[in-house]
Amino acid sequence: MGNIAIDGPAGAGKSTIAKMVAKELGFIYVDTGAMYRAMALFMIKSGISTDKTEEISATCKDADITIKYENGEQVVYLNGENVNGQIRTEEVGNMASVSSANPDVRKKLVELQQKLAKTTDVVMDGRDIGTVVLPDAALKVYLTASSKVRAERRFKELTAKGVECDIDVIEKDIIDRDYRDMHREFSPLKQADDAILVDSSDMTIDEVAKKIIELYKTV
Known part of the structure; x- marks a missing residue:
């Protein structure tokens, strides 16, 4: 048993995935x-x-x-x-x-x-969980997706709420935020040396959660 750390950039679906994984495993x-x-x-x-x-x-x-x-x-x-x-x-x-x-x-x-x-046993997501908060986590995942895919997801989310938006502007904001998160002075976003990279660009939410649970069961 042990903890799961999920890091990654904005819009990668960390919180949604983390909640699903925690529920499935009975973690907090x-x-x-x-x-x-x-x-x-x-x-x-x-x-x-x-x-x-x-x-x-x-x-x-x-x-x-x-x-x-x-x-x-x-x-x-x-x-x-x-x-x-x-x-x-x-x-x-x-x-x-x-x-x-x-x-x-x-x-x-x-x-x-x-x-x-x-x-x-916890599942925690953020920018610095595997590097700073839980450096000894049993499983560390760096969850990402291309800026284009993350922009598309955000665009769908906003238009579903009736918000008018421009997908190119959303993607530029995501790229800018990635840069800020990776270059900030305290706890910058980076992949821990022992984290497993999971790119969700071509995966559904369920597929990503299943993949992380499988990874956890093999550690």
């Missing part, structure tokens, strides 16, 4: 975004504004955030309190976008994610 899917939102909620509850960088750094040390599954539903706990109903507001989202860029917040959340992974 660690929603790292929800953990960052819980941290942001803690900042708001502590009366800290987005421009107080030093206070954010000092305060984050007092937050204990974990994820459990209860009756098949993911529950995010902040210092023992179920905060599922409080972390999806715009105010929390705005704070999360500021606080998540703080190196001390990232460090604290990595510690909390590692603590969670020590006590239960």
